[in-house]
Amino acid sequence: MRIGHSTTPPVTAVARVGALLREWRAARRWSQLDLALDAGISTRHLSCVETGKATPSRELLARLADALDMPLRERNALLVAAGYAAHYPETSLDTPALAQVRRAIEFILQQQEPYPAFVLNRRWDVLMANRAAARVNRLVMEGRTSAHANMIRQIFDPADLRPAVVNWEDVAGDLIRHLHDEVAANPNDHAARALLEEALAYPDVPSRWRRRELGTVPAPLLTTVLRSGERQLHFFSTITTFGTSRDVTVDELHIESCFPVDDATAELCRALANEDTGA
Incomplete structure (x- = not known):
């Protein structure tokens, strides 16, 4: 289905989709x-599509998006730029349509007890967390509540979780690398750049x-070390x-x-869980 009544995307739309493809390449x-x-x-x-001399079909755009391994949000942006309707829905996690997904997530969080687990979106916002995450956070922050619902801000803000992270440069550096990669891989994602x-x-x-830093290979596993007084959690x-x-969310x-x-x-996490349940 196309946006509007024209059977051919306007020249300006073809030019926009060409620019997007060049950026992704x-x-x-x-x-x-x-x-x-x-x-x-x-x-x-392909050259004709990128220069606006040829009008790409939806099928061609799908093949190009597959080749470029574009996320669903960016595939929608490509379609809209070419004058077509977005293909992939973006549904709130709280809606009945995603009830099964939410149930699966809640099961994973519960199964992770007594160890922490978080659900994050592409902006590193913490959407859900299990009780173990809350217990550990409360312990290392000495009972204080985080001012942020975003993991990047929690780790980087000196007034938040940052002082409790013993190996802060390792953890924060890894997050920065991920953010740089996100910005590089999604050229039009202004929110990621911000x-x-x-x-x-x-x-x-x-x-x-x-x-x-190009060409650097991250460690297979990153250890996060948190402090609580004289104790450390690894x-x-x-x-x-x-x-x-098939959904953007x-x-x-x-x-x-x-x-x-x-x-x-492991023993400290189990002890915190026992205190929480009164066992």
Whole structure:
């Protein structure tokens, strides 16, 4: 279905979609030949689409989006830029349509007890968390409540969780790397760029983090060390995503599950859970 009544997208729309494709190719560091081969079209045809000389069909846009591995939100933006209606819905997690997804998430959070788990969106907003996450957060923040519902802000704000993170440079540096990658991979995501700039503006953030480090290979597992008085808690995390989603909201969710690195951390988490239940 097209937007409006015209059967052919206007020239301005074709120009916008061409610009988007060029930006995504640049983000992926692909040539026109690379993208054309992967999408199964000729380089000449792709060049005509990018310059506005050819009108891309919905099917062609889908093939190009598949080749570029574009997220669902960006696929919608590509379609709208070309004059078509968005294809993928964006549904609130609280609606009946996503009841099964929410139930699956709640099950994962519950199963992670007595260790922390969080549900985050693409902006690193904490949408849901299990009781273990609240217990550990309350412990290391000495009973204070976080001022932010966003993990980036929690980690970077000196008045929030940051003082409790023993290996702050390791953890914050990893988050900055993810933000740089997000900005590079999604050229038109102005909100991601704004969040990156906000994180970099906090006090005592290394100036070298303003530049994206290319070619660096992150460690397979990042350990987060939290302090509570003289005690320390050591966690590593795994990320769960919904790989076959057809909804923008679900496509952008990820569940971070924390696991104890050592017996002392595991025992402390169990003790906090027992106190919480009165066992």
